[in-house]
Amino acid sequence: MADGAWLVVGLGNPGPQHAQDRHNAGAMVVDELATRSGAGFRPHRARALVAEARLGVLPGGRPGPRVVLARPTSWMNEAGGPVAGLVRFYGVDVERVLVVHDELDLPFGAVRLKRGGGEGGHNGLRDITKALSTKDYARLRVGIGRPPGRTDPADFVLRGFSSTERKELPFLLGDAADAVELVVTAGLDAAQQRYHGPR
Numbered sequence: 001m002a003d004g005a006w007l008v009v010g011l012g013n014p015g016p017q018h019a020q021d022r023h024n025a026g027a028m029v030v031d032e033l034a035t036r037s038g039a040g041f042r043p044h045r046a047r048a049l050v051a052e053a054r055l056g057v058l059p060g061g062r063p064g065p066r067v068v069l070a071r072p073t074s075w076m077n078e079a080g081g082p083v084a085g086l087v088r089f090y091g092v093d094v095e096r097v098l099v100v101h102d103e104l105d106l107p108f109g110a111v112r113l114k115r116g117g118g119e120g121g122h123n124g125l126r127d128i129t130k131a132l133s134t135k136d137y138a139r140l141r142v143g144i145g146r147p148p149g150r151t152d153p154a155d156f157v158l159r160g161f162s163s164t165e166r167k168e169l170p171f172l173l174g175d176a177a178d179a180v181e182l183v184v185t186a187g188l189d190a191a192q193q194r195y196h197g198p199r
Contacts, residue, residue, distance in 0.1 A: 005066040006055075006184045007092040008033065009083055011101040011124045013158075014073050023157040025142040026100035027071045028169075029176040034069050036177065041071065046085030048072045056181035064185045068092070077123035080131025087132065097137040098183055099128060100176065104153055106143030108165055111175050113140055113183065113192050138188055142176050 010030025011023075018024055034041060037053035044050045049071045056064030068090055072082035087097060101124060106112060116135045119125035129135050147156035161169055182191040 004096070005068065005090060005092055006096045006098060007068045007070060007083075007086055007090060008055075008098045008100065008180055008184075009070045009072065009079070009086075009128075011076055011079055011099065012071065013076050018158070020160045021158050022144040022161060023076060023102055025102040025144055025172075025176075026140075028173055029100045029140070029142060029180065030069050030071055032173045032177045033067075033180060037069075039069065041069075043073075044070075044086065044089070046082050046089060047074050048082040048086060050086070056185035058185055064181065067184055077127055079124045080127035080129070083128050084131040094132060094134055094137050097132075098140060098180060099125065099137060100140045100142065100180065101125060102144045102157060103141035104144060104146055104157070106141055106145075108143055108145040108161075109168060109172050109175075110143035111140065111172070111179050111195050112143070113138065113179060113188060113195055115139070115188060138183065140176060140179055140183070142172065 010026040012027030013023060034051045039051035039053035041049040041051045051069045053067050053069060054063040055067045058064055070086055072079045074082055101122060105120060115138045119129060147153050179191055179195055182194055
């Protein structure tokens with residue numbers, strides 16, 4: 001890849017039985033970006049599906065930066081190996097890795113960005129941090145809300161969205177995809193200002 005390329009990773013679990021789970025919100029966002037850019041996924045030896053695209057539009061109407069869109073085909077808690085493998089294969093700087101993931105600590109519909117920090121109990125992020133030996137990659141947090149009552153969070157994230165949420169889901173995925181495009185074209189700081197500041 002050319003210098004300055006981004007790696008945008010959408011987290012989820014493999015298989016059609018998990019495709020609509022809340023835990024797969026990150027993968028859904030990457031699917032939306034691939035659809036927008038007309039890019040098709042292909043298997044990669046790093047245990048991931050990848051699609052190469054240009055995202056967004058730069059000043060003067062020029063196409064946006066080159067981006068590798070990726071969905072690990074491993075289980076969520078083993079995402080680190082595929083992400084590290086793609087970083088090495090494409091020669092992407094860690095500063096240009098953006099991981100898109102579901103976030104229990106944000107209300108459904110919210111989109112927030114940050115770089116580094118803790119993993120908040122998210123096993124996918126924890127494994128990526130371990131594999132990359134750093135927390136200094138960017139994250140796009142896609143709010144899925146807290147489980148109701150005494151529902152176990154581990155069960156909640158492996159369930160589908162409610163009927164009301166499903167009606168709003170295209171808007172959430174669209175907002176998150178817009179945020180990714182803004183990060184790669186204008187930088188993380190500009191995107192954070194647009195999406196209500198860092199959290």
